[in-house]
Amino acid sequence: MKTMKEIAKMAGVSQSTVSRVINNNPNVNPEIKRKVLEYIRKYNYQPNRMARSLVKNKSFLIGIVLPELTNPYFPEILESLEEEANYYHYNIVLSITYGSLQREKEQIEMLLSRRVDGLIINPTDLSHVEHITKIKSILPTVICAQDLDGFDYVTVDHYLAGKIVAKYLINKGHINIGYIGYLKDKKLKGFYEEIIANNLNFNEDNYLVAPEEISDFTKSSEKKLLTKIIDNNITAVYTINDIIATKVINILIKNKMKVPDDVAVVGFDNTIICNLTNPPLTSVAQPTREIGRKSVDILIKKIEKTNAHTEYNLDQIFLPPRLVIRKST
Amino acid sequence: MKTMKEIAKMAGVSQSTVSRVINNNPNVNPEIKRKVLEYIRKYNYQPNRMARSLVKNKSFLIGIVLPELTNPYFPEILESLEEEANYYHYNIVLSITYGSLQREKEQIEMLLSRRVDGLIINPTDLSHVEHITKIKSILPTVICAQDLDGFDYVTVDHYLAGKIVAKYLINKGHINIGYIGYLKDKKLKGFYEEIIANNLNFNEDNYLVAPEEISDFTKSSEKKLLTKIIDNNITAVYTINDIIATKVINILIKNKMKVPDDVAVVGFDNTIICNLTNPPLTSVAQPTREIGRKSVDILIKKIEKTNAHTEYNLDQIFLPPRLVIRKST
DNA sequence: CTGAAAGCGCTTACAG
DNA sequence: CTGAAAGCGCTTACAG
Structure with missing residues (x-):
């Protein structure tokens, strides 16, 4: 790759002039500009962004730190992060931690030494x-x-x-609603409060099984699930994600129960899986694209503010979920 | 962030010495080294990698260009690319093209101007x-x-x-085997040749429907599929990916046919979906992790060779697929 | 409108 | 073992 100096020499101008042409500085003689551009095209010259970054103390790079990409949820976010960053002419240095705190620390140091302008991170361990x-x-x-x-x-x-x-399930007439997920999850908190507010019962009978029991999918956990459903007359189940939901559907059908007629099932994440189950799965959609987009918007706002040392307000944004209703409820 | 110069001043040494300490140059008085490191730690100094890259004409950055991350296949590859690159102390600048050739071109130029040391790309349009x-x-x-x-x-x-x-399906005793996929796909070529080699028939009756017809999932395409299966006594179907395979299973079951008893179904990609279908889906696993790893290995080999201007051999590697057998066959 | 010069934060011969 | 100086490829006052 040629350097600016070489282009300048060939075009018979100073390096400053080439720089001005590249940066679209209006104070350049159009005739000269034309000639410089000619050489730039001829040699397919691309200015060295590292050199520029060094001078301007700005890399137009954003560091992204994610724990993994296996859960389809993260790639969706990553896509929108990349897209939005690109819109602002930033690019992305990606680093994945695989849930290792040690690696997370190292990667952040790396990003720091690469002088990214900002960081978007999904921490491994809160x-x-x-x-x-x-x-x-x-x-x-x-x-x-x-x-x-x-x-x-x-x-x-x-x-x-x-x-x-x-709210949705109660409106549908369900009285006994089960939950498969974690107790500390905020998903449960809102769920629980709404059920109580409607004067319905929710106790440990409604907490059907742990997600791990479904994932491992043993005979005994299957039996436990079915027993709890039948004994407590559960007619709807709210699950922590689509994968668990799909397994629940498969267990129910295998045991001659009808979805949604006997038991309705609700998933979470609204992944591609929802359209593949039989029946298709009702699921809570996270606004992943918007989470990605907003994250970048806020970051870039912060980046540009940094120079202007304006006030320091925290942006803490909760985006609304969206229930996507399909045949499983 | 402090600069090397500032660290040097505080430690009462020259910038060269700080540089030597950072680069682990053995020719440094241990006592001085200790003192320099002290200041480096005290101020959490991270050398500016851009400046270093500029001098050394080497960024330790690899550009990755992918069309999308929606298909779970790409995130898997991306993960292994990142992991392997990291192993060699390279980092990744990610760019996604969303199938736009224009964008692909722009992104490559961008990567070029960022002086990545190499490029790994899954082209949008061959x-x-x-x-x-x-x-x-x-x-x-x-x-x-x-x-x-x-x-x-x-x-x-x-x-x-x-x-x-x-081979697998023929061994299982299937005589009439259907295919749902593209005609130009190499998946079909090997499939076809093996069938013919076994003196079985394969003609347009076995080419059931186009993948798009399944994706769109209209009544008429469904009917067409069923008719073809029944009329030609098809007992096994090889599909182009797991999503199509799942839809086929759902169509069959909806129409009172049994999988695998009446019709066996084989998917492709061995995604997470395979364990969620009912019955679980037999599928061809691509060695995604190895594809990612090998790609990086080869690239880095090329990068290091570039300096040594050694011979220019093309590495063209076909990795073997693996059939993962589940209940759908 | 244009160019010479300084400087961004490093590395690396070179001389001692 | 150490430091001064040049240079990597840019940008940007500054002077003209």
Whole structure:
């Protein structure tokens, strides 16, 4: 690749002039500009962005740190992060931690040394974030798809999702509704509160099985699930994600129960799976694209503010979930 | 962030010495080294990699160009690309084209101007690759998960996959086997040749429907599929991917046919979906992790060779597929 | 409108 | 073992 100096020499002008042409500085003689552009095209010259970044102290690079890409949820977010960043002429340096805190720390240092202009991260472990706290003070940082006190973040409102699902199922006439998920999950909190608010019961009988029991899919957990459903006359089940939901459907059908006639099933994440199950799965859609987009918007706002040392407001955004109704309910 | 100069001043040494400490140059007085490191730690100094890249004319950055991340296949590859690159201390600049040739061109230029050391790309359109051909001559480039004459590439052996599936189904006693996919696909070629080699018939009756017809899933395409299956006594279907396979299963079951008793179904890609269908789906696994790993290995080999201007051999690698047998066959 | 010069933050011969 | 100086490829006051 040629350098600016070489282009300048060939065009018979100074390096400054070539620089002006490239940066579209209006103070250039059109005739000269034409000639310089000619050489630039001829040699397919691309200015070295690293050199530019060095001078301008700005890389137009955003560091993205994600735990994994196996769950289809993250690729969707990543796509929208990339797309939105591109819109602002930023590019993305991707790093994946595979759930290793050690790696997360190393990768953040790497991104720092590469002088990214900002960081978007989905932390591996919300109870170990000191390194992120530290970074935050020297680099604009946004937490993506999680909420973390003291940070800027963009995430879906799990609490609201729970309420929406409960409301929907109650309206459909369900009285005994089961839940398969974690107890500490905000999905449950909203769900529970809405059920109680409607004077329905929700106790440990409604907490059917742990997600792991479904994932492992043993005979005994299958039996436990069915027993709980039958004994408590459960007619609807709210699950923590589409994969669990699909397994529940398969267990029910295998045991001659009808979905949704005997038991309705609701998934979470609204993944591609929903259209493939039989019947198609009702599921809570996270606004993944918007989470990605918003994360970038906020980050870039912070980046540009950094120079102007304006006020420091935290952006903490909960985006609304959306229930996508299909045949399983 | 402090600069090397500032660290040097505080430590009372020259910038050269700080540089030597950072680069682990053995010719540094241990006592001085200790002191320098102290300041580096104290201020959490991270050397500016851009400046270093500028001097060394090497960025330790690899450009990755993929068409999308929606198909779970690409995130898997991306994960292994990132992991392997990291192993060699390279990082990844990710760009997604969304199937736009225009965008592909722009992104490649961008990567070029960022002075990535090499490029791994899954081209959007194999019939428009002039811009990639051009880049190849100035930047080490590897085609990932596709085969393209004249380029280095790593991909799965689709032809072999076809043969493996045909062999398997024939061994299972199937005589009339259907195919849902594209005619120009190498998956079909190997499949077809194996069937013919076994003195079985394969003509347009066995080419059931186009994948699009299944995707759109209209009444008429459904009818067409069923008619073809029944009229030709088809007892097994080889499909182009797991999504199509799942839809086929759902159509069959809806029409009171049994899988695999009446019709066996084989998918492709061995995605997470396979364990969720009912019955679980037999599918061809692509060695995605290995495709990613190999792509990086080859690229880095090229990158390091570039300096040594050694011989120019093309690495064109077909990796073997693996049939994962489940209950649908 | 144009060019010479300084400087961004590093590395690396070179001389000592 | 150490430092001063040049240079990587740009941008940007500054002077004209």
